[in-house]
Each structure stands twice: as C-alpha cells, then as structure tokens.
Amino acid sequence: MADVEMIVRRVVFLIAAQPGSSTAAAAIAAAAAAAGSAGAAAQDVVTTGLDRIATGGDRVQTGLDRVATGQDRTATAADRVQTGLDRVATGQDRTATGTAAGATAADRVQTGLDAAAGSASAAAGLVSQQAAASSAAAAAASVPATADRTVGRRLNDTDIWAMSRSTKTWGFGVTGSLEETPVDTLRWEFNPATLAPLGPQFAGLRVNTIRNPLLEGAVPGSPGTNPTNMSLALGATSGVNVSIAGVGTLANGMKYVDVAMAGLATATVTLLMTLEQGGLIAAALGEVWSMAASVALTAGNPANVSVQPTFRSNVGGTGLVGGAYTLTATLARFPFTGTLAQAGTTSIIPVLRVTYASGVTAAETLRIALPDLEKAPFSSAPKPAQTGVPAATTRAQGTVDIAVAQLGTRWNRRQGIIIVDWASQPGPFTSAVDADWFGLCSWGDKTANERLGLLINPAHTSVEARITAGGVVQAAASRALTAPAASVITRAAVAWDLDAGKLQVAARGAAGAQVALTALPVPGWIMPGRFGTSHPLFGTISGVEIRPAALFDAALAALT
Numbered sequence: 001m002a003d004v005e006m007i008v009r010r011v012v013f014l015i016a017a018q019p020g021s022s023t024a025a026a027a028i029a030a031a032a033a034a035a036g037s038a039g040a041a042a043q044d045v046v047t048t049g050l051d052r053i054a055t056g057g058d059r060v061q062t063g064l065d066r067v068a069t070g071q072d073r074t075a076t077a078a079d080r081v082q083t084g085l086d087r088v089a090t091g092q093d094r095t096a097t098g099t100a101a102g103a104t105a106a107d108r109v110q111t112g113l114d115a116a117a118g119s120a121s122a123a124a125g126l127v128s129q130q131a132a133a134s135s136a137a138a139a140a141a142s143v144p145a146t147a148d149r150t151v152g153r154r155l156n157d158t159d160i161w162a163m164s165r166s167t168k169t170w171g172f173g174v175t176g177s178l179e180e181t182p183v184d185t186l187r188w189e190f191n192p193a194t195l196a197p198l199g200p201q202f203a204g205l206r207v208n209t210i211r212n213p214l215l216e217g218a219v220p221g222s223p224g225t226n227p228t229n230m231s232l233a234l235g236a237t238s239g240v241n242v243s244i245a246g247v248g249t250l251a252n253g254m255k256y257v258d259v260a261m262a263g264l265a266t267a268t269v270t271l272l273m274t275l276e277q278g279g280l281i282a283a284a285l286g287e288v289w290s291m292a293a294s295v296a297l298t299a300g301n302p303a304n305v306s307v308q309p310t311f312r313s314n315v316g317g318t319g320l321v322g323g324a325y326t327l328t329a330t331l332a333r334f335p336f337t338g339t340l341a342q343a344g345t346t347s348i349i350p351v352l353r354v355t356y357a358s359g360v361t362a363a364e365t366l367r368i369a370l371p372d373l374e375k376a377p378f379s380s381a382p383k384p385a386q387t388g389v390p391a392a393t394t395r396a397q398g399t400v401d402i403a404v405a406q407l408g409t410r411w412n413r414r415q416g417i418i419i420v421d422w423a424s425q426p427g428p429f430t431s432a433v434d435a436d437w438f439g440l441c442s443w444g445d446k447t448a449n450e451r452l453g454l455l456i457n458p459a460h461t462s463v464e465a466r467i468t469a470g471g472v473v474q475a476a477a478s479r480a481l482t483a484p485a486a487s488v489i490t491r492a493a494v495a496w497d498l499d500a501g502k503l504q505v506a507a508r509g510a511a512g513a514q515v516a517l518t519a520l521p522v523p524g525w526i527m528p529g530r531f532g533t534s535h536p537l538f539g540t541i542s543g544v545e546i547r548p549a550a551l552f553d554a555a556l557a558a559l560t
Contacts, residue, residue, distance in 0.1 A: 165398035199542030202529035208383035269356035283348035297327035300364030412548035424539035439531030450521030479512030
C-alpha cells in the first residue's frame with residue numbers, strides 16, 4: 001500500500017491539452033522502448049481496450065501483471081514501464097489512483113524531450129504490440145545520446161509543488177461558481193464561462209477595504225434591515241419600493257443578500273446600495289481603485305434592470321461609474337476600475353447602482369455577494385472577512401518554491417529551457433495604470449538580487465526573459481505579442497546557454513531576437529508565478545517544464 005501512495009504523489013496533474021507539446025503517442029512509445037530495456041517489450045503492452053491507463057477502476061495492465069486501483073498490484077522488476085528515471089516499478093515507483101491517472105486530456109505521460117500532449121491521441125499510436133515497439137525505437141533513436149531522458153517531467157508533481165499562503169482565497173471552481181480555498185492550499189481555477197480548467201491560481205497581496213463583504217446583519221422584511229455598515233437608497237421618488245427579500249449561504253460557503261424591487265417606475269430609477277460608510281476608506285487624488293461584486297437576477301426580467309459597480313469621492317458628485325451589466329440567474333463577477341480625479345479627495349465610498357427606465361414595472365430580485373474594493377489597477381479574487389468579525393481583509397500572496405536540488409539531472413545551470421503555460425485574470429491590463437510586470441516563473445536565490453525570470457508586461461503585449469545580478473538587469477530578451485483575451489492559456493519559453501553566450505525567449509510559435517549572455521545567477525530555487533520576491537502573477541499556471549539542454553530560434557519556437 002505504501003508503494004501505491006508513493007505513486008499517487010508522483011503523478012503529473014497537468015491541465016487540459018497544452019499547445020505546442022509533443023504528441024502523447026510519441027511519449028508513450030518512448031515509454032514502451034524503456035519497458036523493452038527491462039526485458040518485457042514482448043509481453044508488456046500499453047494499449048487501449050484491455051490494457052489501459054485510466055482513472056478510478058480502469059487500470060494500467062501489462063500482460064498478466066497489472067498495476068491497478070482496487071486490486072493494486074505492483075509490477076515485478078522484470079515487468080515494468082520505465083520512462084527515463086521516472087518509472088512504474090516495485091519499491092520507488094508508484095501508481096496513480098483517484099482522479100489523477102494516465103494520459104487523459106488533463107494528465108500526460110511524457111518521456112525524453114517530448115513534454116506530453118494529453119488527449120485521446122494517446123491511444124492512436126499504440127494499436128498493437130508491434131506498432132508500439134516500432135514507434136518507441138524510432139523515438140529513442142531521435143534522442144541525442146547526451147540528452148537526459150527525464151527532461152519532459154513537469155514541475156506540477158504533487159511531491160514538489162505546494163502552495164504557501166497564510167490566508168484563504170476564493171476563485172471559480174469546476175461548476176463556474178466562486179469557491180473558497182483554505183490556507184497553504186493550491187487554488188485550482190476554472191474558466192467561469194467555459195468551465196475549462198486553467199491551473200493553480202496565483203495572486204499577489206491585496207486588501208479588501210470593505211469591512212462587511214459577507215453582508216452580515218441583514219434581516220428580511222418590508223423594508224427589512226440592511227447589512228451592517230451598508231445602506232439602500234433610491235436616487236429619486238419613482239414609485240418603486242425596495243426591500244431585503246432574503247439572506248443565505250450557498251453550498252460553497254458564499255453568503256448573499258437578496259434585494260427586491262417592486263412598483264411602477266414613474267421616472268428613471270437609480271437604486272444606490274452603498275457598501276461602506278463614508279470617511280473610512282482613505283484615498284487621494286490620482287489613485288487607481290478597483291471594485292467588483294457578484295450579482296445575479298433570481299426573479300424578474302433581465303431587460304428591465306442593469307447594474308453598475310461604482311465609487312465616489314468624499315468631495316461629492318456622481319463619482320466614477322462603471323459600465324452597465326446585464327444580469328442572469330447565475331452569480332457573475334462584475335469589475336470596475338477608475339482613477340480618482342476630484343481635488344480634495346481624502347476618502348472613497350463604494351456603491352452598487354441599480355437602474356430602471358421610466359415606465360417599467362419593477363418585479364426583480366437581485367442576489368448580491370462578496371463586494372470588494374481594492375487600491376489596484378484591476379480587481380483580483382474576492383477577499384471575504386472572517387465570519388462575525390467585519391474588517392478590512394488582506395489576502396496574502398501565494399508562493400511556490402521548488403529547490404533545484406529536487407530536479408537532479410533534469411536541471412543544468414549552464415544551459416537549459418524553462419517553458420510556462422499561463423493565463424492571466426482578469427486581464428489584459430493597461431500599462432498606463434500599472435507599470436509593473438508579472439512574473440511567470442524564475443530561478444535564483446529568492447531575493448531581488450540574483451535571478452533569471454520570464455515575465456509578461458501589464459498590457460500583455462510583450463513577454464520578456466530577464467537576468468539580474470546584484471539587483472541590476474544584466475540581460476533582457478523579448479518577444480512581442482498580441483494581447484490575449486482573459487483566461488486564454490499561452491505558452492512561453494526562455495532558453496539560455498552560458499557557454500555559447502545566448503539568451504532567447506519564444507511564445508505562441510515564434511521566437512524573439514537572441515541577445516548576448518555573459519553571466520548567470522547561482523540558482524537555488526524555481527519560483528513559479530513570480531520574479532524572485534516581486535512581480536507576482538495574477539492568474540494561473542497550468543504547467544512549468546524544465547529542460548537541461550538549450551534550443552534556439554525555430555527549435556525553441558516549436559516548443560511554444
């Protein structure tokens with residue numbers, strides 16, 4: 001049973017099919033070649049059908065010797081599938097159980113310089129024992145003798161990738177709804193619209209200045225009691241009445257308040273839900289702030305009503321108003337970012353505006369949850385307060401530190417490649433409001449001094465490889481991009497060769513110009529999701545791959 005647990009920890013938990021990877025058929029073929037070297041090429045066949053790599057009750061079966069969940073039998077030394085230094089075998093090798101197993105679209109088997117392709121194509125190349133042996137031999141012949149056959153191993157292995165974060169966080173789960181994640185736990189993010197998996201969530205330190213984002217203190221009635229520190233007010237006499245229709249907690253722990261409106265609008269109606277008292281959130285002229293709230297329409301006609309997140313200065317006036325959002329029955333996150341432009345501003349007030357047109361008969365109920373206001377150029381994941389203790393809430397930055405010593409021969413300081421699959425959220429962003437860059441991955445000494453990193457600019461129009469020594473930039477190589485839409489996974493890579501004096505970056509199938517490389521920091525750690533101690537990524541990383549041999553130009557571009 002200990003062997004089974006060891007194997008569970010070893011399984012790569014990649015997200016979806018990655019662009020630019022080698023085919024999974026070639027990867028598994030290389031595994032078959034390694035199996036042949038153990039003397040079992042004729043009897044041990046990895047195929048679909050009776051012999052399969054799958055999840056739960058399905059099994060990896062080689063001849064009569066099977067490694068499976070349920071029966072869970074360990075292969076003998078003579079019967080094993082071996083991929084470089086990563087192998088399924090007795091003792092140190094382990095079997096995947098539960099939801100992570102084999103080469104599905106989310107989990108990939110990879111060998112040699114082939115990084116894994118994930119998808120149904122894994123079975124196509126192994127229709128028979130003979131075909132498997134033949135393609136495996138071809139794959140083995142294509143690998144240079146000096147290459148490390150384990151370079152395809154990704155850093156998403158559960159035994160070396162663990163999140164450190166002192167606070168809880170929230171994000172979109174597999175159902176598209178917001179879910180809470182405990183401290184020191186990887187937050188797996190999904191596209192809220194398509195439900196496609198995006199990977200572990202990364203985010204920097206942020207503070208929600210709204211003290212009662214859980215909307216506690218509300219009591220249903222006519223009109224009922226507003227949430228603590230909040231108020232509901234109609235902007236004009238209009239014939240529409242407003243009340244607290246309900247309060248509750250969703251299955252994922254999200255607390256909400258239902259606000260109902262009823263009556264014939266005799267004029268344009270503006271309902272203002274003020275989310276914090278005036279004079280409490282310090283602010284100043286020229287500062288950039290972002291607000292967001294989750295809102296749904298649980299009853300009524302979506303054509304009748306629109307919602308606008310906004311905030312205003314203590315100086316007065318209408319304030320900064322976000323775009324009008326159309327509501328659906330599903331809670332959706334609506335963000336707004338603006339720059340305070342009123343002279344004399346000393347504080348800021350967040351407001352949720354609800355608008356009806358004149359002549360409309362109101363009969364709508366809005367569900368509101370997790371309002372958030374942060375001094376930042378974009379809204380990040382929600383930061384709810386502790387239940388029963390309303391206060392401004394900080395979400396700590398989540399970090400992952402992987403010692404390069406854990407990579408063994410998969411790491412080569414003098415030359416190599418780092419490949420990162422990433423998606424930013426909510427992005428893309430505008431350089432004018434945030435001059436900082438976001439770190440995709442770096443290696444170095446966990447300080448701002450010695451590091452090599454791969455970064456993306458705020459506008460998402462340039463990916464850059466950057467080397468610093470003593471805190472000073474020594475070299476930088478870039479590749480121009482067209483800004484991707486939010487949550488779109490992009491692959492980028494950096495290649496370096498200290499002996500050849502070359503540094504280059506590639507993304508989306510094209511490489512930037514090579515630049516001269518004269519020095520490298522002494523590495524100690526791999527740091528996904530940031531550049532040393534700074535430049536945190538706000539988004540997700542679905543894969544990080546290390547290769548101990550450098551490729552450049554077209555060969556590097558082909559990896560992305």
